[in-house]
Structures are given as structure tokens and as C-alpha cells.
Amino acid sequence: MTPSHALEQYKGDLLSSTREWTNLHDDELKRRAVRAAGDKDSAELVSLTTAYLAHGGSSGVLTSPRTVEAYQLGTRQFVEYAEQNAVSLLKPGRHMAQGYVNWMLAQGRKPAGVQLKVAAAGCLYRALRWAGATEADPFRDVRVPKDRTPGIIKRPPYTESEIADVLEGADVHIRFLLFVTAHGGLRISEALALEWDDIDEDARRIHVRSGKGRKARMVAMSQSLSEAARAYRVTHGPGGPEFGAGRRATPPQRVFRYGTAPTARYHLERAFKAAGVEFRGFHPGRKYAGTRLLQQIKDFGRVAAHLGHESVDTTRKGYARLAADDLKDDLAGW
Template identity: 75%
Template sequence: MDYAAGQAINLLRPGRHDAQGYINHLLAAGRKPAGVQLKVAAASCLYRALRWAGATDADPFRDTRVPKDRTPGIIKRPPYTEDELADVLEHADVHVKFLLFLTAHAGLRISEALALRWADLDEQARHLLVRSGKGRKARVVAISTSLARAARHYRGLYGPGGPEHTDGRRTTPHDHLFRYGHMMTARYHAQKAFGAAGVPFRGFHPGRKYAGTRLLRQIKDFGRVAAHLGHESVDTTRRGYAQLAADDLKDDLSSW
């Protein structure tokens, strides 16, 4: 509205280039393409409502273009660091600690972690079964030595036959690993642990990105990392979940 008033634009009868001029103005002011896209979506909704009400026939944003943001997702939304995770683990309860291991080592989505059942976890063979990942695809995921150790400890407390499972104060359903029935509940408890550690909580996905980045730097194979994370396309892994260090090739080039 302020832009329209400042440019003397009639909102019901905008000129041919007014909408693109608005987009260019936002970009020139330093707005990110993703934020500009949201503005355009809101403005398009407004004009759909105005057309429905018979106030105008204009559809000024129909042929406008917002440039793509070429910044990789892992740069815009980076993974947690090793130190951040270590600090949080010191302040987390058993449930949150094990949940963080599943996201940051097994690379599970939060929905996949919360859906795990005891029968899906085999800490002796060091793998777990994701029954219904994104796109309802199942996959077997290898787990780290430290995650397997945490799983044995967690099973001893909360697994079938464990003290917290049989004493009348059971905190997990009979067949599920976690007491959390919803992601928001898990988020609430995780935020408390992050707050106690003085680490900003940015959701569970940065833990998953930590798994992707650490594994890629170790094995240098996007295909295997994509399989670990359950990505159908390696491009998804490359754009938003794993990144090689800037000086990754220095040892390979040292003998040139």
C-alpha cells in the first residue's frame, strides 16, 4: 500500500509494468527472493479476491518474475555444529538426547524418529528400519556406534520389560520408542534443553543436515549420503543437506 501511494498507482487499475516495478523495488531494497515471493503470493491473493468481488478485472502479477535465490539451502539454513550438539546433549534428558542422536547421526526426519517402534531398532546389528519415510518409502538406516550405545541404554530404561515401561508410570506407548505423540511436544522438550545449553533452537532439521555434512566430508560420496538421508535425488542432498569444505581438494592437489 505504501509503495502504491508513493508511486501514485491506482490499485484497481494498475499499469502494465507496475507489478514488476514493485518486485524490483523490493529486491533493490535488499529483500531476499523468497521473501519477495511471499509478498507476490499475498498480492495475487488480494487481486483474486478483488476480481471475485467484481471490483477489478486486473491480474497484474500474472506475468511477473521473481529471480531464484541461488544461495544453497545449507548456507541459508546451516546445520548445528559439533560444539552446539555437545552442549545440548549435556543438558538434555534421556528422551531428547536419544532423539537428537537419531536426527544428527541416523539423519532421520523428526516424523520418522517419532514413528519408530521397538521392533524397528536393532542396536546389535547397528541398523534401524524406517517404515514410512517421505513419499511412504521404507529404508534401512545404519547407525553409529555411539547411537547404538545410546539405544541400548534407552531400551534398558524404556523398552519392553524396562523399569519405566512396567512400573505403572510408563512414559512411552507399548510399541513406540518415544512418549511424544506429536512433533510439537518433542519440540517443546527439545527447546528446553537447547535453552539450558544456551544454544538457539532452529528445529530438528539442522541435526539432519549435520548428519549429511559430517558423512559427506568423511566418505565424499553424495549418492551414499543421499541414501542415508532418504533422498530420492542427489540434487536435494547437494543443495540443502551436505557440503564439502571449501579446501576439500587441497590434499589431492598437493602433488600437482
């Protein structure tokens, strides 16, 4: 991807992005959208899609930054495809949408990833219809093959030995983050949003104030996670040595120094590399938490609650599994 097509960093000001378009008179809104689609102006179409997402999307201006970024990237990629394949955005052919899907699949993209790109392209067309630029709805009946392989098989959890190897050489910062994701089961966005008042080592619980879908939950801490939290608070928390005389005067509200997920990924990836373990992202840590907890309590509902899943099916398909011979002890006396 060239610099000109680099994803714009999400600034969090969705309201301003929306007003840039909603403040326009209907005729001007339509004219501007028609021109952007006719010119295949990627920046303008991303702006329009973002505005629509914040104005007409299910979460409105509370749409998560990751969702906004994913739709922005998906819109850019679709516009690039349209430009390279002489696709008319305002009057697309009836085979265009399925052709886009088939092209992505032929490029080796997984069905789940293709579905995300289709969602972004579909949002672009909802935005164009919202602006009055077109009545076209090419992605309405598009078909994306289902991937029958469970997510936990495609992207398995870290193993016990992998986690142990990384922890052995990790500093207190990395140790705490790894325990938060691999024992607490927090998403990286949830972990980076933690504030010091959210962590209670004595009660061994973490208050996740804004999980996925803006849902709060209380997360139980393992003994190891609690000990890592205490050690981290001593060195990095309020009253710690970093904030003594001649040092920083005011401790930050946020627990982790990493301001963004890419920054956290950079540091965690270095720790994994030093331990000789392949870093496969943050989710295998959550999957480790789900799988280990399920093997211990054998209750998908409680595991789903620990991970913050609304549906047990999400946990069952992608985050936790029992060993193939899990029933052998139960069947021993038959």
C-alpha cells in the same frame, strides 16, 4: 496473527474434508465456492483448498500433514492480503499475482518462502476453477526471484561442539532424539513416527517406513546412536521400568513420547538453551549428519541415500558441503 486467523490443527481426516465438497451437486459446489470467494471467507476457502488438495493433488488423501498445514496457512495469508488490498478473488487484475509476490519480498520474506506462499495461492485458484467459480489463473506466469545462496550457507548445520555441549547435559530422551536426527539424519516427522520394531540396535539400523513422499529406507546407525538407543529402550521401551507393576500396563507403539513436532521442538529447545546453544530447528541436525558423512566418504550419492533425498542436487545444495580446502591433500604432489 489474531486467534480468529489461527491455523486450524490438521486432523488427518482428509477424506471427510474432501467429501464435504465432492458430495455437493455441481451447481451447489459452484454456488458455495463463488460465495466464499466473493465474501473472502477464509475458513470456507481453506476448506475448499484442502478438499481440492486431497482430491486433485498429486498425493491425494495421502498428502502429508505438514503439506496440508502449509497450504492452509498460505491460503489464509493470501485471503487476508486480498481483503486488505481490495482484491477481487473471482476477477483478479492481471498485475495482482506479481504484486502479491513483490509485496512479500518488500516485507523481507525470502524467495523460498515466497515460493511456498505462491504455491498455496495457486492451489486456491485451482480449487476455485475445479469448483467452477472462476476461470482465472493469475499465478500461472508469476515470477519469483531465485535465491542463489545455497541453503547450507543460509541455514548451516550444527557444529561438533554445539552437538557435544547439548548432549552433555541432556537426559536419555533428548540424547536419543538428537542422535536420531544428527547421526541418523532423520526428519523430525520420520523420528516421531518410529515404532519400537523399527529400531534394531544389534544390526545397527533403523527402518524408516514412511519418509518424505511415502518412501521407506533403511538407515545405518552410528555407534553412538546405537548406544543411545539401547539406553533409551532400557528406560522407556517395552519391559522397561515404566511398565512394571503399578505402572502403565501397555507400552506405546511409538518410540518417542512427543506426539507432535512442536512438542518435540519445545523440549529440545529447552535442552539447547540449558547448554547455551542456539536452537535453529531440526534440519541443522540433518545437515550436520550430511556434512560430516560427506567429509568422511566424499560421496554425494551415499549421503543422499542416508538422508532420504531423491535427488543428489538437494543434498549438494542444502545439506552437505566439503571444506573449501578439501582438495589440498590430493593436490599436494602435483
